[in-house]
Amino acid sequence: PPRKLSPAARRWRRAISQSVMDNASPEKALVLLKTPTNTVVFLATRRILSTMLKRSSLLDDEIQRFGCRALASLSKNTAAGAKGVLDAGGPRALVHAMRAHPRNPEVQSEACVLVINLTKHNAAAASTVREYGATQPIVDALTTHKTVSDVLVWASAALGFLALHDASGAAAVIAADGHSAVAQVMLGPSRQTMPADADVLPVIQQWGAALLSNIARHGTAYASAVAAAGGAKAVCAAMRAQPDDASMQRDGALTLVNLAKIDAQSAHAVTAAGGAELLVMALRAVIGGDSKEPTWVYVSGLGHLAKHSAATAEAVAEAGALD
Incomplete structure (x- = not known):
């Protein structure tokens, strides 16, 4: 960005900062201030980052919450927007x-x-987020807020990406x-840790199945970690609970295939x-439906089991x- 901002740039920068404090929509400020998106995102992120890092207010938790929300809005729709937030230190x-x-x-x-x-756009973005140390705080959020639906859902999804x-x-x-944390959440909360919104469990299972599939597909060592965490039980419970969800069945079946390859114990x-x-149910659904999933993957999994x-x-x- 230029060292000296134009009057227009200063106006939209002030508007973005104010949106953080007022919980207004950052997108609204961007629409009103017609500036190139890459420049807007970068400089807006720098301004929001400066506000978040000051921690000079008794309402710092609100500043952090609205700051994260504003940055999420700026990075939501395009890889370019996400890159602008990443480059500015989001x-x-x-x-x-x-x-x-x-x-x-x-x-x-x-x-x-x-x-x-x-992180959803590409590996470079995910790598940058990991380098800042985001993975452990996400896991800590999962284990700390066991009764909060939004945390369980979005933390599971974030780990998956x-x-x-x-x-x-x-x-x-x-x-x-x-x-391990996600596998335990997928199996369902105990009565002591039941989320206020009990209907959220299917969503958690969907994101969890995607995470375990993403891990297990990278090789035996990764699949072994999923197996040791109780992945087979968690995935089977999720697939059984949601037989009509195509993505759940796909992610779950692919995880089971990778677990079946490891050893006799797995x-x-x-x-x-x-x-x-x-x-077998997943294979029949692929054969009888319009899925583009290769049938050999499921046949291979059953072969490894046998x-x-x-x-x-x-x-x-x-x-x-054999039918």
């Missing part, structure tokens, strides 16, 4: 907010939404024990959780794989 702001107010669920959930918007693009992202989630865990039946032991082979046969 990840620093969200990590600062999460660490400054770990007990505030609204700050945590708004920061997780920001992580999603920054961090693990989506490459093996290093998956490794970072495993190192922070994020896969294959037994899959069959014990009902994975053979669920893989090869490990007589018990797992019997489970595959009883599931109807």
Whole structure:
């Protein structure tokens, strides 16, 4: 950005800053102030970041919450917008907010939404967010706010996007024990930790299944981590609870395929959780529907299950794989 801002640039910069304090829509300010998007996003982010890092107010938690929301709005729709926020230090702001107010669920959930918007576009963006140390605070939010629906949903989704693009992202989630935390959430809360919105569990399961699939597909070591965290049980429970959700069935089945490849112990865990039946159901849905998923993936998974032991082979046969 130029060293000296034009009067117009100064006006929209003030408007963006004020939107943070007033909880107004950042997009509204951007529409009113017709400036190039890349410049707007970069300079607006710098201004918001400066406000968030001051921490000079008794209302700092509100500043952090609205700041994360504003940055999430700026980065929501395009890779260019996300890059502008990234280049201006947006990840620093969200990590600062999460660490400054770990007990505030609204700050945590708004920061997780920001992580999603920054990381969904490409691996470079996800890598930048990880380098700022965002992974561990997200996992901490999951384990701290076990009864808050928004945190459970958006933290699970954020971890899924961090693990989506490459093996290093998956490794970072495993190192922070994020896969274990999400697997436990997918299995459903206890009565002591039931979220206020009990209907949120299917959404958590969908994001969780995507996360475990994103991790397990990177190789045996990653699939083994998912297996050790109880991934087979979590995935099977989610697939069984949502038989008509295509993305759930796809992500769950692909995870089970990767778990089946590992060893006899993992294959037994899959069959014990009902994975053979669920893989057969998924395969039949692919064959009988208009899905573009390759059938060999599911056939391969059933083959891996069957090869490990007589018990797992019997489970595959009883599931109807030979019909």
